[in-house]
Amino acid sequence: MRAESVAYTGQSLPRVEDAALLSGRGRFIDDLGVRPGTLEAAILRSPHAHADILSIDTSAALALPGVVAVVTGRDLAALTLPMVAGLKVNVENWPMAVERVRYVGEPVAIVVAQTRYLAEDALDAIAVDYAPKPALLDPVASIEPGAALLHDTSGGNLVSDRRFSYGDPEGAFAAAERVFEITVRYPRNTGAPMETFGIVADYDPHEGVYDILANFQGPFSIHTVLARTLKVPGNRLRMRMPPDSGGSFGVKQGVAPYAALIAVAARIAGRPVKWIEDRLEHLVGAVAATNRVTTLRAAVTAEGRITALDFDQIEDCGAYPRAPEPATLYRMHGNMTGAYDIANVAIRNRVALTNKAPTGLVRGFGGPQVYFALERLVQSIAVGLGRDPLDVIHRNLIPAGAFPYRTATGALYDSGDFPAAVETAAGAGRYAELAARRDKARAEGRRYGIGLAAVVEPSVSNMGYITAVLTPQERAKAGPKNGAQASATVSIDPTGTVSVTTASTPQGQGHRTVLAQVVADVFGLAPSDVRVICELDTGKDAWSIASGNYSSRFAAAVAGAAHMAATRLRDRLARVAAAQFQAQAGDISFADGKIVAVGGASAPFARISALSHWSPGVLPEGVEQTIRETAFWTPPELTAPDAADLVNSSLCHGFIFDMCGVEVDEVSGAVRIDRYVTMHDCGRVLHPGMVEGQIRGAFAQALGASFFEELAYAEDGAFLTGTFADYLLPTATEVPDLDILHLETPSPFTPLGAKGVGEGNCMSTPVCIANAVADALGVADITLPLTPARVAALVERPEPAPPEGAGATAKPAGRPGDRTLRGEGSAFVPAPREQVWATLLDADALASIIPGCHGVKKLSPTHFTADVTLGIGPVKGRYKADVMLSDLDAPNAATLSGNVSGALGTGGGAGRVTLTEAEGGTRVAYVYEAAVGGKVAAIGGRLLDGAAKAIIGQFFAALARRAAPDRAGLFARLLGMLTGGHK
């Protein structure tokens, strides 16, 4: 057979996807329309980080117009099983809270109604009684012995603790000339695709089938998890994907638990149910990348050669170990040594549960966390040894001739030439120019730094790597797991034209274009002759557990499977043509839409390709139909983790070397990226335009991780970044230009020589920038995101003192995450102290002066509940309040404490009020502490201080009015005093 002509693969063709998307004809899940009678769901979510659910009263919600059903955790538990986790732990992993909530944003109830508007109306009418418990936010604290338990049955919040040793790390550390150590805390962030989750689910009670349309991205190993949860056999769970998906970056793996919820809601409602997640829901509860605390040590020679690494990683998976977690911790296991040749490695991996949202796949998946520690350490080694970081990198790189290269931890690196890639990037005067720019800037007194990062980007995950969380004995019992089945189907219809389907779930990567290119080349057709459909349907398509679009597997695996299927069909067509032309199959070639024999005989492609339909009798002996071919492909290199815990976690290993220069303004904390160079070896490039797009997209996302993005929680577990005004994504004005360089060493392990490329900069860029900022400021301890305040605080500069007598003081800097509102003040009340005291102590009087208070229920003389309407500006809400007076010291002092809860969130606080006699009345002084949680904290963070101040101000104004009701104009005067006297 003639080698195929490669006319299209490797070219930046215009994408077939684009015309529809550009003209508003995309078909995203919410664009598809639904069956008549489909209902819409809205989800009530927990305002508490940790609380027992005492009761849920849905009666008022059910009575509202248009409401069809309200589903609670108990209803869910009656129809489903908990979801299995990626590790063995005695934790009930429900997708909706049953009896207890464990993170802010956890689903508590689902309302199903005629419209989303009506469903949201009903959310406000559900009354949930919670008993809050202390929240555990810090993974290090949560795994300490004696810490309160998130799950009573788990035996601890430490749900996995594994140690690994490869080579002889102890020996290497004992013999080391120098040892360097670094501890880093990598923050929580997320992929934040522009399209949120969407699901339309239906249940057929007669066949017992769930039909779920969802913008899920795979891996379809989750299909088995869902089928088990929904208590149906695999063939009774049909999952379908819409043609278009608005980005995922890993995150839409997290659709799965919601698919279970909406499926059950549809079953209970007896009608199809649709749910489109909103942005607040997405940020609070969709999927977060893990935050991780890593202590990394290196044994190093005096020249900077690293002889051993010792990782201690504590992974925070949030409140539930949700499958496939703790995969983030193990995805990089084979390549923990990165781009370096290091023979001795020790690893301790611990998984902690905390009162935060569960974690899952996010672009980079484990890479950012590992490389932040490793590449920060490499820079500290250079600083510590007084060497150029580039020199330390060079000294440790895996040498060029070493491929395929087996790492200490078990990965088999397929191909590469790391030294050449680094030299190319740093060469042509690029590194020298950065150094010159730094010298010049520093000579002018500016803060300029250079950062470097060398990383290995794994792609095409081994489905077995996650079993490394089990001990070899546990693995032996469970049976080996390995491989990465990719599948594609190529078919020829009776008019002889070619169609392709694959078990991939593109979210904008242009799969249809690339598949058309690859398959067109096989058949000698134009890409426009090939029609590609990517709308995976587990009821009809060829798929397996590795199906989906993640771990950058498309170019390396899926496109290769399509190539295989097409090649098999073509080889059969060649034999059919040979019979027609009286020629040898080896003399047949495919080009320009024709099938040609060496002797000159030829026919249009369709004439031969359609024969299987119209005249199967003419097919030569032994040649099967040419109608449809499905190829499954799994690479033999992806073996199961072995008894020594060697793990080949991924098939392909690309290489990235990044280099940047930044200038830091030490007053404002602004960081300007002056130059950024990124060198990639992603094997063979199938579509240069798309590869560039992936690199630029990942770079922008990495800038977000570097400077802007953190899913932030307060110490009490309140979630603080619930809107796009608080969780900041970079825009066009924040993303600088980028120099992209390439070196191509094709992968010998993939059909087309391609490797993944879409995640690399999420791994390399945050640490490259951190290294540059560290270099600019001469500091060692860098935490992301590098917000202006954080950067400015890295520079020790004494602050000018407040002017004498101004009374202003620097408040002690709050602990990070401490969002407690504190305040103090005093007011003069023109009434005798006894009278003020009496007012305070009389629950009715007190209730009457609490702003917006009504419906008082007195539980004791000093304890009452009430409904209050609180608000600031237009933000008004009704809350239930519980108010108590304690520590009475008549008539001098009392502690006033209260809790409120309502649809907008929760609040609690306490204040000590002291009364002293003053000229003509009483001086009322107060200090308070308050904390706010739930929706209002997540979306109105910057309002809260002002709100607390205003409400407390109103309270004391009312107290004064009440205690001395007969003084005209008092209210206004007091308000003036309050504002003035308030600190």
Next chain:
Amino acid sequence: MKPAAFDFVRAETLEEALETLASHGGDARVIAGGQSLLPMLNMRLAKPAVLVDIMGLPALRAIRREGDAIVVPAGVRQAELLASAEIAAQPLLAAALPFLGHYQTRSRGTVCGSAAHADPSAEIPLCLVALGGEVRLRTRRKARRVKAADFFTGMMTTAKADDEMIEAVAFPVAQPGSAYAFKEYSRRHGDFAIVGCAARVASDAIDLAVCGVADTPERRSFPRLAGSALDDALNAFAWALDARDDLHASARLRRDLVRAMGRAVIEEAERCLA
């Protein structure tokens, strides 16, 4: 994220709008550009019973010059002010408005809407306070004018009563012999300012106004200081604003920015004056 239900009044006269406000008090809200109100409705942070749409009132749509003031009625969008001929009379506005949100929100958001929202970091309140502008309020029965410094009473709270609406805001035009400058620092372009500074410098006086730090924009007036005397004045101002930590910046950073940007903006105005 869908709003709770409300009635919608398309006011055809100012009286109708004011009548609706008078009869519903705090349960009615004026909607003009909707850029601040709609997010609150969508998140159900606000649940008014009635919205009063005033964009159909032609009288509220025209910017006018009244003596030494640029009067911007409630129906004027931010982009319209930015594109107007009148803005040439007040360089501070011309410098500050491009920082207000984005191209896509300025085209809808109104100038008075931003004043009514009273975000402590917002540019319009800053300009009003910096220039000593005024807010013109009206109820069914009476009209009144409030000085900007008295109008903004706290974070997102103003002196406007529930039955009042902002009919217009008035920005004094540039005073002869004065120069103006504006700077702001935010996390991303178009975000609310961490700190914003507006300065007016004349031969014998400096006015400096700062937003993003205290609950409301604050203004101080100094004589023409320079060198360490100016540093001391800026330092005193920075401390007096009682900065707080929040998600986006620390109190210390805010004070540092007041000192550094305050000086930079004054120096820029001084250069313009020279």
Next chain:
Amino acid sequence: MPRLSATALHDVRFTLNGRPARVAAEPRLLATDALRHGLGLTGTHVGCEHGVCGACTILIDGVPARACLTLAVQFEGRDVRTVEGLAPSPDRLSVLQEAFRRHHALHCGFCTAGILMSVDAFLKTTPDPDEHLVREVVGGHLCRCTGYSAIVAAVLDAAAILRGDGSNV
């Protein structure tokens, strides 16, 4: 005085992509929902419903507006344009749309409609913008896929073609 009651549907009449249109809306119905689900124009996307992402950007009376911050009843009597109205005919693309395709300025395409609408309005008033200005206008949108460079290049290229300076592809 027209007072539209919260619980009733009201007939809203306006011009949509050059043609008369009407939709039945409760006062609280968002323009995004009216366009997408009431009128079937699903090209306008919803990414945040709080006015930040820009995916829902449309033109009202020729200027950009976040449809998620607009009530359907505010369409009354207005001239509304959406991405469906950009192309000169159903089987062709506009100069701007073509430039986006040439420059690979979209991946998933979820953000694209909003950006096209903003830029379409912007280039009408600013035919010869510099890169800085284009970045500021595109800066009113979030795109999570592209990293923006290709979008900026496409806008500058389209502007040049529209000015008659020829393509710099």
